[in-house]
Amino acid sequence: LQASATSSPGPASLGSQVHAAAVNGDRSALLKLITEPLLKDREDQFGRTPLMYCVLADRLDCAEILLKAGASVNKTDLSQRTALHLAAQKGNVRFLKLLLSRRANWLQKDLEEMTPLHLATRHPSPKALALLLKHIGPGEVDTQDKNKQTALHWSAFYNRPEHVRLLIKHDSNIGIPDSEGKIPLHWAAHSQEPSATETVRCILEAAPTESLLNWQDYEGRTPLHFAVADGNEAVVEVLTSYEGCNVTAYDNLFRTPLHWAALLGHAKIVHLLLERNTSGTIPSDSQGATPLHYGAQSNNAETVGVFLSHPSVKDEPDLEGRTAFMWAAGKGSDDVIRTMLALTPNIDINMADKYGGTALHAASLSGHESTVKLLLEKGAMVDSLDVMKHTPLFRACEMGHRDVILTLIKGSARVDLVDVDGHTALHWAALGGNAEVCQILMENGISPNVQDHAGRTPLQCAAYGGYITCMAVLMENHADPNIQDKEGRTALHWSCNNGYLDAVKLLLGYNAFPNQMEHSEERYTPLDYALLGGHSEVTQFMLEHGALSIAAIQDIAAASIQAVYKGYTVRKAFRERKQLLMRHEQLRKDAANSTGSCAGTNTVYIISLRKHYEKTLHIFSLLCR
DSSP: OHHHHTSOOOHHHHHHHHHHHHHHTOHHHHHHHTTSGGGTTOOOTTOOOHHHHHHHHTOHHHHHHHHHTTOOTTOOOTTSOOHHHHHHHHTOHHHHHHHHHTTOOTTOOOTTOOOHHHHHTTSSOSHHHHHHHTTOOTTOTTOOOTTSOOHHHHHHHTTOHHHHHHHHHTTOOTTOOOTTSOOHHHHHHSOOOTTHHHHHHHHHHHOOOHHHHTOOOTTSOOHHHHHHHTTOHHHHHHHHHSTTOOTTOOOTTSOOHHHHHHHHTOHHHHHHHHHTOTTOSOOOOTTSOOHHHHHHHTTOHHHHHHHHTSTTOOOOOOTTSOOHHHHHHHTTOHHHHHHHHHHOTTOOTTOOOTTSOOHHHHHHHHTOHHHHHHHHHTTOOTTOOOTTOOOHHHHHHHHTOHHHHHHHHHTTOOSSOOOTTSOOHHHHHHHTTOHHHHHHHHHTTOOTTOOOTTOOOHHHHHHHHTOHHHHHHHHHTTOOTTOOOTTSOOHHHHHHHTTOHHHHHHHHHTTOOTTOOOSSSSOOOHHHHHHHTTOHHHHHHHHHTTOOOHHHHHHHHHHHHHHHHHHHHHHHHHHHHHHHHHHHHHHHHHHHTSOGGGHHHHHHHHHHHHHHHHHHHHHHHHHTO
8 A cells, every 4th residue: 555655646546545545544645645635535436535444444533634624524435324324333432523523414324224323233332322312303313214223123133232221211212113014122032142131121121011012013923923933032031021921912824923933843932932821722823723733744842742741732623624643744743743642642543634634644645654654553544535535545646655655555555446536546646647656556456447437547647647658657568548538538639639749659659549539529539639739740740640630530431421322323223224134134035935926026126135235234334433
């Protein structure tokens, strides 16, 4: 920096020199440079002036020189901050006194609309804040920033109890909500530091009202919600020690602090809230789920143990009829399941929800093999049916959970059952495109050509989704691609309908008939389905492999009918002429046997008849060409 002060005297160089002099505290160089009036408030690339550099480097004497020379005390940088902002943020009382004595504007707002008063709350010492408070006017202590937060909000956020006391002493309003609806108590409670209890007490001592304790932000959350979320047991203890604190307050999602504590696994806080819940009831959310449900799904065994050890807690079902035990199974919370089985020996492991699903259904659907094993070991029914007649195996096959399927089959699950629609487990596996699962099921005795109540096969289910690997596995195991359902559709119909070119190629490669017609009035073929769906590539491929639309088939049929009819009329005329000739021949024979006097006449007649017969044969041969 000193080298730059003696380099070339260009404008840019001089600008950097004056900033360097301010930072280094080089009074003589500074005095020399500011003889040029433009350099007193010269800005760097951030808009900072030499006076601001003095504040940043704590060069009070250089700052006095600049101010005496007429430097602007309220000049702002690119963030709209003044030297007073910087001094307040650093908690530099000496600079604050100097700048305020030069009429620095403490109400100046930066781009975040924060004043020096807001920034003074960042420094641990309250001296800078106390000095600024001496210069504010009536009603100015609660100046709000861009987020409608006052200095009291920020003091609570930074956990500054002395700052909070100072501001409250100067009549700062503790009930002003910010842009999120939070009051300072929310921010004080929203801290993970145990010392936050002092800040909380400072605010509550000013107005220990029930409305303040239970103030809800715009998402319905009270200060207790935030203390619980941060796991700050000390703050929870302080808040709930006040008689008016509502430990069962709902947020906008109908969750209480107890729900939050259960979800996050704060066992000690759960115990504290249960003890201070004077309502005698355990709250549930909008879906009927209790805090026990939340703890169960998060595999918080200790928390669940606290719940079940409390006399007011029972495993009540939610609105869908699902208990916390079922939630635990669905999330693979094995530790919770063991805890619940140990603490509630009379638990019904096969209890069903309103749809007939059991804990084993839930675990199988989610693919938790260890949970499935645990439930089977504890006596869960392997073939329990829900309202759709789905067993746990069905749900595992639908989602393609191979290990769960093998575990269920090993546990004697039946693979030959069908649901209310006649679907087998193989149908559900094919619908999900689970080729490996399909192979397992076929190896365990399910026919690849089994049909549901609509006549559909697993191959048609796979073709509907375009699952070519699954389709190949099925056809390798002798699945028939030409089986029609009750509406006459084949697997090729479904692949063409959905535009799956690779599936179409695969089916034709396994000798699928391209012109199978459905049983509806329209009699559509697979090609018709491709045309109706606008699948040009599939259409082109089908045409190249002999596919016909119903219109083309009808045209061919019409031509065939016309040809048959034409042949029929020719044959009819021929038969009539043949009969006539035969009659004439008979007459000739009769005449030959008659008197000799008629011999000449009969000869002439026979010659004439033979010519007529030959002419008729000629005409018939022409018609038959």
